[in-house]
Amino acid sequence: MVGENMGVIQTIKNIFKRGVDGVNMSFAGKDIAKVTDHPKIGIDSREYDRIAENFKYYANLFPDVEYRTSFGHTQKREFKSLNVTKTASRRLASIIFNEKCKVTLNDIDEQKETSKELQTAIDFLDQTLYENNFYNLFELNLEKGIAAGGFAMRPYIDGDKIKISWIRADQFYPLRSNTNEVSECAIATKLVRTEGDTNYYYTLLEFHEWQNDKYVISNELYKSDNDSIVGKQVPLAIIYPDLAETVTLDGLKRPLFAYFRTPGANNKSLESPLGAGIVDNSKEILDTINTTHDQFAWEIQLGQRRVVVPAEFLKTDESHPPMFDTDQNVFAGVYGAENIGVKDITTPIRTIQYKDAISHLIKEFEVQVGLSVGSMNYADDGIKTATEIVSNNSMTYQTRSSYLTMVEKVINEMIHSIFELAGYKELFESGSPLFSINYDSYSVSVSFEDGLFVDRNQQLENDLKAVTAGVMPRKQFLIRNYNLNEEELAEWMEDLKNDAPEAGTDERRRQDALFDLGD
Numbered sequence: 310m311v312g313e314n315m316g317v318i319q320t321i322k323n324i325f326k327r328g329v330d331g332v333n334m335s336f337a338g339k340d341i342a343k344v345t346d347h348p349k350i351g352i353d354s355r356e357y358d359r360i361a362e363n364f365k366y367y368a369n370l371f372p373d374v375e376y377r378t379s380f381g382h383t384q385k386r387e388f389k390s391l392n393v394t395k396t397a398s399r400r401l402a403s404i405i406f407n408e409k410c411k412v413t414l415n416d417i418d419e420q421k422e423t424s425k426e427l428q429t430a431i432d433f434l435d436q437t438l439y440e441n442n443f444y445n446l447f448e449l450n451l452e453k454g455i456a457a458g459g460f461a462m463r464p465y466i467d468g469d470k471i472k473i474s475w476i477r478a479d480q481f482y483p484l485r486s487n488t489n490e491v492s493e494c495a496i497a498t499k500l501v502r503t504e505g506d507t508n509y510y511y512t513l514l515e516f517h518e519w520q521n522d523k524y525v526i527s528n529e530l531y532k533s534d535n536d537s538i539v540g541k542q543v544p545l546a547i548i549y550p551d552l553a554e555t556v557t558l559d560g561l562k563r564p565l566f567a568y569f570r571t572p573g574a575n576n577k578s579l580e581s582p583l584g585a586g587i588v589d590n591s592k593e594i595l596d597t598i599n600t601t602h603d604q605f606a607w608e609i610q611l612g613q614r615r616v617v618v619p620a621e622f623l624k625t626d627e628s629h630p631p632m633f634d635t636d637q638n639v640f641a642g643v644y645g646a647e648n649i650g651v652k653d654i655t656t657p658i659r660t661i662q663y664k665d666a667i668s669h670l671i672k673e674f675e676v677q678v679g680l681s682v683g684s685m686n687y688a689d690d691g692i693k694t695a696t697e698i699v700s701n702n703s704m705t706y707q708t709r710s711s712y713l714t715m716v717e718k719v720i721n722e723m724i725h726s727i728f729e730l731a732g733y734k735e736l737f738e739s740g741s742p743l744f745s746i747n748y749d750s751y752s753v754s755v756s757f758e759d760g761l762f763v764d765r766n767q768q769l770e771n772d773l774k775a776v777t778a779g780v781m782p783r784k785q786f787l788i789r790n791y792n793l794n795e796e797e798l799a800e801w802m803e804d805l806k807n808d809a810p811e812a813g814t815d816e817r818r819r820q821d822a823l824f825d826l827g828d
Contacts, residue, residue: 338529338531338541338542339531339541339542340540340541340542341531341539341540342538342539343357344482344497344512344514344539345357346539347514349484349495349516350482350484350495352483352582356577356581357479359578360458360478360586362588363456363457363478363586363588364456364479366456366595367395367398367453367457369392369394371388371390373385373386373387374386374387374388374603386607388603389602389606389607390599390603391599391602393595393598393671393685394587394588394595395456396685397587397674397675397680397685398456398587400680401452401455401587401678401679401680401708401709401712402448402449402451402452403448404705405712405713405716405757406444406447406448407444407448408445408448410444410756410757411756412434412443412720412724412754412755412756413434413754413756414430414431414434414724414751414753414754415752416751417749417752427746430728430744433731433744434724434727437727440472441471441472441473446473446475447720451716453478454478454571454586456586456587457477457478457586458571458575458583458584458586458589459478459583459586460475460568460569461476461481461494461496461566461568461569462475462569462723463496463566463567463726464565464726464727465565466730466736466743469737469738469739469743471727471730471731476496476566478586480497480498481495481496481568481583482494482497483568483582483583484516485518490582492519492564493516493517493518493519493564494517495514495515495516495517496514496515496517496566497512497513498512498515499511499512499513500513500548501536507534509532509534510533510536511530511531511532511547512532512539513529513530513531513548514528514529514530514531515527516528516529517564517566520557522559523557523558523559524557524558524559524561526555526556526557526558526565527554527555528545528549528553528554528555529545529554530542530545530547530549531543560733561733562748563722563725563729565726565729565730567719567722567723567726569584569715569719570582570583570584570715571584571585571586571587571712571715572712572715573585576589576590587678591678594673594674597670598670598674601666601667601670602667605659605667608658608659609658611656612656668686671686672686675704678708679704679708680705681703681704681705681706682704713757716755721752721753724753725748728744728748732745732746768789768790772786772790784798784802787801787802
């Protein structure tokens with residue numbers, strides 16, 4: 310049983326909890342500028358510069374635009390970008406995973422019926438996922454992971470419950486890994502505390518490592534008065550008085566975390582175990598979309614009506630009060646324009662040109678990120694429906710299939726980590742495991758809500774077999790595979806009757822059997 314080689318309960322409690330009394334206030338620790346400067350972390354710091362840039366695009370954070378006025382003065386204005394990064398990440402996340410998906414357990418021997426023990430495990434898992442709002446939060450974190458290249462999950466104990474911590478791509482640092490698996494990591498958690506008139510920035514580094522087949526979790530705390538620098542190592546008890554510096558767990562078969570990486574190679578760093586987000590290979594087209602949209606928005610702002618009149622027309626005093634609404638800004642007074650009179654100088658807004666340009670650029674972006682062309686575009690009569698976008702072997706379908714492989718893998722790993730943690734009896738005050746099940750006695754099954762994302766040819770073939778076997782109504786076959794409404798179905802059935810071969814022939818008997826055309 311996992312954890313049987315550990316000491317008694319009180320010993321474990323003492324390992325996990327260390328009070329302020331045990332702190333050496335003359336603590337002398339490391340001083341680092343970036344998390345990647347830590348000697349245990351060997352990954353290229355440029356990977357995290359890339360991730361930080363990805364999150365800027367996702368959050369739509371761009372600097373103001375500098376421009377020169379007609380009088381030669383330099384001014385700044387807000388950059389009016391079009392946040393297609395967020396839109397694409399959200400759309401992909403929603404078609405990959407949503408609250409209709411279902412995670413369950415199966416016996417490792419698929420021929421066996423679900424045992425009582427396994428059903429109890431399923432009930433425990435369902436309750437744990439429900440208490441963690443798993444289905445909603447997974448979709449939310451998947452969205453951010455798609456933009457940045459990945460995310461991680463870590464189960465932990467809270468009282469007598471298993472909770473799940475969600476870790477962004479910029480908080481997760483692999484220690485030992487290959488390009489497919491991450492078996493050791495550091496997790497960075499930051500917080501701000503005001504002391505006097507100064508803000509101090511604390512960074513907790515939680516290391517997960519394997520040492521001599523034992524799983525070691527160690528914690529280090531750093532403090533800085535500069536939010537861009539990790540700072541100097543300080544005692545844990547300053548912020549986390551109950552957190553141990555080191556915990557050693559024996560008997561685990563896998564890490565107590567699970568890392569999701571986006572499918573496909575990371576072409577920005579070929580040896581990196583981190584995934585590449587949708588921003589990484591789309592920055593040029595994203596910049597072009599944002600710049601074009603900004604120009605369009607600025608042209609609309611400048612395109613309001615302007616009427617030039619002689620400056621004298623706008624002069625007023627007590628004897629000559631204004632005879633028009635003084636809040637309007639249509640009229641522009643010009644000196645020396647007495648001979649011009651009143652002239653409309655409003656410039657037309659190039660709506661069609663900008664609309665066509667943005668539409669074309671978005672199509673390029675859709676191809677870059679693996680969405681079917683039209684997924685984010687507007688048709689002439691409004692946004693396209695899923696039926697119009699999704700077809701058999703469409704790009705969206707193929708992209709979704711690639712993501713599902715990685716999603717299923719990370720959920721499988723996370724569920725196994727949950728049961729490993731739940732079975733470690735020494736971690737609970739009762740001295741009994743929260744739940745115990747053999748690691749190799751079950752498999753994890755993830756049922757995805759496919760909706761329209763199905764292989765149409767495969768569905769047609771399977772439904773035809775079901776009709777022939779007599780387990781699917783003929784009318785349902787036509788509705789499912791040809792998207793007919795009741796009126797169209799009636800017309801089809803009537804046409805099939807009229808076009809049917811002569812009664813008594815083999816062809817007629819075949820059609821009668823398939824579509825119930827007989828009287």
